[in-house]
Amino acid sequence: MAEPSKVVHVRNVGHEISEDDLLQLFQPFGVITKLVMLRAKNQALLQMQDVLSAVNALQFYTNVQPSIRGRNVYIQFSSHQELTTMDQNTQGRGDEPNRILLVTIHHMLYPITVEVLHQVFSPHGFVEKIVTFQKSAGFQALIQYQLRQSAISSRNSLQGRNIYDGCCQLDIQFSNLDELQVNYNNERSRDFTNSSLPSEQKGISSQPGYGDGDMYAHAAGFPQMGNAAAIAAAFGNGLPPGITGTNDRCTVLVSNLNSDRIDEDKLFNLFSLYGNIVRIKLLRNKPDHALVQMGDGFQAELAVHFLRGAMLFGKRLEVNFSKHPNITTGADTHEYSNSNLNRFNRNAAKNYRYCCSPTKMIHISTLPQDATEEEIVTHLNEHGTIVSTKLFEMNGKKQALILFENEEQATESLVCKHATSLGGATIRISFSQLQTIRGAHSTV
Numbered sequence: 001m002a003e004p005s006k007v008v009h010v011r012n013v014g015h016e017i018s019e020d021d022l023l024q025l026f027q028p029f030g031v032i033t034k035l036v037m038l039r040a041k042n043q044a045l046l047q048m049q050d051v052l053s054a055v056n057a058l059q060f061y062t063n064v065q066p067s068i069r070g071r072n073v074y075i076q077f078s079s080h081q082e083l084t085t086m087d088q089n090t091q092g093r094g095d096e097p098n099r100i101l102l103v104t105i106h107h108m109l110y111p112i113t114v115e116v117l118h119q120v121f122s123p124h125g126f127v128e129k130i131v132t133f134q135k136s137a138g139f140q141a142l143i144q145y146q147l148r149q150s151a152i153s154s155r156n157s158l159q160g161r162n163i164y165d166g167c168c169q170l171d172i173q174f175s176n177l178d179e180l181q182v183n184y185n186n187e188r189s190r191d192f193t194n195s196s197l198p199s200e201q202k203g204i205s206s207q208p209g210y211g212d213g214d215m216y217a218h219a220a221g222f223p224q225m226g227n228a229a230a231i232a233a234a235f236g237n238g239l240p241p242g243i244t245g246t247n248d249r250c251t252v253l254v255s256n257l258n259s260d261r262i263d264e265d266k267l268f269n270l271f272s273l274y275g276n277i278v279r280i281k282l283l284r285n286k287p288d289h290a291l292v293q294m295g296d297g298f299q300a301e302l303a304v305h306f307l308r309g310a311m312l313f314g315k316r317l318e319v320n321f322s323k324h325p326n327i328t329t330g331a332d333t334h335e336y337s338n339s340n341l342n343r344f345n346r347n348a349a350k351n352y353r354y355c356c357s358p359t360k361m362i363h364i365s366t367l368p369q370d371a372t373e374e375e376i377v378t379h380l381n382e383h384g385t386i387v388s389t390k391l392f393e394m395n396g397k398k399q400a401l402i403l404f405e406n407e408e409q410a411t412e413s414l415v416c417k418h419a420t421s422l423g424g425a426t427i428r429i430s431f432s433q434l435q436t437i438r439g440a441h442s443t444v
Contacts, residue, residue, distance in 0.1 A: 006051045007078035008058070010044040013037070014071050015106040015169060020350050021068045022046060027394045028401055028434060029057040034083045039160045039171060047083045064435070069353070099148040100175040101155060103141045109167040113187040117141055120163055120170075125150020129180040131189045144180045166230060166349040230348035231298060240355075242305055248297040250278070251322040252304055258313035259287035264334040267292060268341070269418040270411070273430060274306060274355055275299020276344045277336040279327045288315075293327045295344065306357045311408035312415065341419050343430075354430060358411045360387075360404050361432040367391075367398040368423035376400055379422050384409025401432055 030053025
């Protein structure tokens, strides 16, 4: 093993693994100051605030194989003691600069046409020609600039970027071609220096991906993606075992509730882990039953899959799809469609990735900067035995991991204390998939 360093080298980082995935892997061990994704090599370099944080992370992952979205990653100390600006620019392949770029697009969730590529690449110089094609490596394009310097600038700026938020990632290298041959001006090829070329009979696009032309956004703006794209960006090419992704029923029936202790807001706190909540209705004639309408069928499927059999307030929940397609509005219905507490309005792919069944460990974010472990324990300990706690900072923001004795206690603390006020801040609680916390403070 290399000499200890605050820079960690991560291998086998596939294209489905995001920066957020790596941050989640290391944030329990300390503040992360820099992260460089070496996409061309399926590697990453990550710099902790100090050597001790990096040592703790490597010691922990010596005993626990780190895995991200089903892929094992391998961690060692880097030979670098510090990440410099030069290190962050080493994402290229060192190939010979050329005015023609070969672009491979990974996670292609929306159709990519010549128009979309032109919007993305033309800000860096005059684009003469674009040709797109399907290869075993995936969807690819050749982009010819008028000037070689434009191609160099474009590659430096766009390598590793996403055309749309969370998907359609650009992997760019220089082509060894001298000139592109374009025969037709259509959605698959274009010669911007010759507008008189014919447009062949348009065939059915073989491009994979959800949706059609009306899902285009302005590519140059790198906008938020739609739900289908968020799902695929979160789970790569495969959904979690047991999830079909084909359910279209949005409403869930929850039964065997503890009617003395449950209410709509507590159900919202639990079910909002799996999608946006439209409305919730407790059935007055069956006080241990409730209907929960999710944002779409996939979110409802996640809720059913992960919450069926969960323990809450001494009862084992029964969670099934309802025969009702939606919940009608009424005096006994609570509306949540416009709630700013819905978690999937932003960072949808990230939230999907963290979906899991209830665990013993909760993660608390949006804590006040001066929060202490004692204050957090006092705020939560009515819900069960807290085994250990750890406060840490991520991007300058205070967060915490709290380990309870069992899943039911952690679930109760989440449903009762998510979105409550602590030290003047509204805290956010979710389940963590970490099993133990290194460097945690024991409370028992």
